[in-house]
Amino acid sequence: MTTLTDKAILSGAENRPPILENYMYDSWKSRMELYMMNRQHGRMIIESIENGPLIWPTIEENRVTRPKKYFELSATEAIQADCDIKATNIILQGLPPEVYALVSNHKVAKELWERIQLLMQGTSLTKQERECKLYDEFDKFAYKKGETLRDFYLRFSLLLNDMNIYNMKLEQFQVSTKFLNTLPPEWSKFVTYVKLVWDLHTTNIDQLHAYLGQYEFHANKVRLMHERNSDPLALVATKVLNSVRHGVAARSSLTL
Structure with a gap:
């Protein structure tokens, strides 16, 4: 058709x-x-x-x-x-x-x-150099702090497109695994589920992006929680605030 x-x-x-x-x-x-x-x-x-x-x-x-x-x-x-x-x-x-x-x-x-x-x-030499550079970019591809899932997906797609121009073949499993493994820790729960349930030999990054996009809100909540727990100043501020609250509550009970 x-x-x-x-x-x-x-x-x-x-x-x-x-x-x-x-x-x-x-x-x-x-x-x-x-x-x-x-x-x-x-x-x-x-x-x-x-x-x-x-x-x-x-x-x-x-x-x-x-x-x-x-x-x-x-x-x-x-x-x-x-x-x-x-x-x-x-x-x-x-x-x-x-x-x-x-x-x-x-x-x-x-x-x-x-x-x-x-x-x-270019000549065969410059083409080979370009291919080596693209393979290196693929190996070192990493998530950029603060970028959205869509931004991450688009950057990865552009890299794959550049590789396709030079007929550089990658296995579907290799591409899908790279996409999942490069996501930051807040996605680990959803990444684990995909790896256990989905067949990554037949799943492309478009499908992965569409599925994971449904859970970006939850992933962001996990990220914010991790950031608060890993920030010493935030922990101190939380402890001080809790102490103040407990003190106010204690004085209130004595007054009564």
Whole structure:
């Protein structure tokens, strides 16, 4: 069954090239290929990008070899020549101004395509460095004091999204366990319940966030209680207040 998202993608493919946004290269590349395939002679456009433009045929005239003029091309050659130009134009139309300025000097679609990939993904070395950094961020991901459950969930989701861009695969159990184990102590009761009852091999963080969100009020109450009990000044103040109350009560009873 075609989803609303699929329809939106296909609709976009019919109207205009997808724009490279937020440097989300992998998703843009997939949508751009879909867009090209939906154009007339789409396979020839893709061919131009993957294998380069038409090698312009030559003709011998008066014992001199020269490139054919456009009107001298065969029907297939003329279509490929047109697709070479279309491929370049489609790619350029899908670029934001800052990227366009860096690559617009490339007129051959294959060279343009490869240049954009290099800009977005870097060389294999820089890509490897980025992957190492993301794995390190995942390992060290921690709850920030004072943030809400939603803020925590959004930060974790953004990290996972960055990792998905580089096709960095993590097991679902690994992701769900990391999400739960990183929550602060006030969530321990609810985290323990989830670990005992839920199958973390099939549960994603969206489901965990939706479930835990129902108990954020209770978790906050536990946190406030822990903070009061762990604050020496608060404990002293509580003892003094209780002493004063007991003293007032004792004097009242004597008076009576």
